[in-house]
Amino acid sequence: MKRIIACTVFAVLFGTVLFAQNYRDGFYFAQDPDFVNNQKNQAVLEVRGGRIASASWNILSLTPPGAQDLKAIARAGNVAGAVNWAAQAKAAEDFLVSSQNVAATSVPNGPPNVRPFFDLATRALASTAIAKGAFKDGWYHSMAAASDDYHTRNYAIITIVNGTIVDAFWNGVLQGMPASINPSKAIASRTNNYPMPGSQNPWHVQTAAVAAELVRLQNPDSIRMKSNNTPDAISGASIEIHHFLNAAKQALQAAR
DSSP: OHHHHHHHHHHHHHHHHHHOOOOOSEEEEEEOSSOBTTEEEEEEEEEETTEEEEEEEEEEESSTTTTSOHHHHHHHTOOHHHHHHHHHHHHHHHHHHHHOOTTOSOOTTSOSOOHHHHHHHHHHHTSOOOOOOSSOSEEEEEEOSSOOTTSEEEEEEEEEETTEEEEEEEEEEESSOOTTSOOBHHHHHHHHOOBOTTSSSBHHHHHHHHHHHHHHHSOGGGSOBOTTSSBSSOTTOOSOOHHHHHHHHHHHHTTO
16 A cells, blocks of 8 residues: 555656746747638747746637637627637646646646647747737737728737737628628638739738738838838738738737
């Protein structure tokens, strides 16, 4: 009996040591490289005293009501699936902080598949800590009040970690579409993959290039436009960008 107890104690202690890694203090971020099944996972971690002190798992979606991140949709309480997922995601976040185990394959009360979160947590911790920026942390969104000339209500979702813009997303909701057609402009672009007039790139590729420029410059006002509202110097993008910049500025007002 003593031998069994000793082995059990050793196993517990060994497990604790196994997961008690020391990390550099700071904020870390990782996300899926692209949307899969119209969704993109993101993970934010804070390390204090060499240990994971907080963790956040969120999802961006190409599908309406994807004009907000999934946790914001859950907080509104109008989409039961989002509310349920947010509760399960919190279980995964709490488990990571309490166990320090980035290799977990299941979590009590967590979603059926936790690998997207823990894989991103592993990647985030292996990356460089996010430099301190000027904004408030969180997910910020804004949608244009009116449609543009292409019957689209443009919106922006901005992800901020440690005050720094780490991701920006531009999409639009197509207006007046029949019920059989998904109103997400990004989905329409990805499905058809048609080059835009005057460019070899489809709409979703160009919007990604513009959003990446916002991440690089950290300020919508720093992105230069020509008199026709097209970018002055963004490789691969020649579409009008003022609608996105306006939405990004509006979103960032809440992050000041």
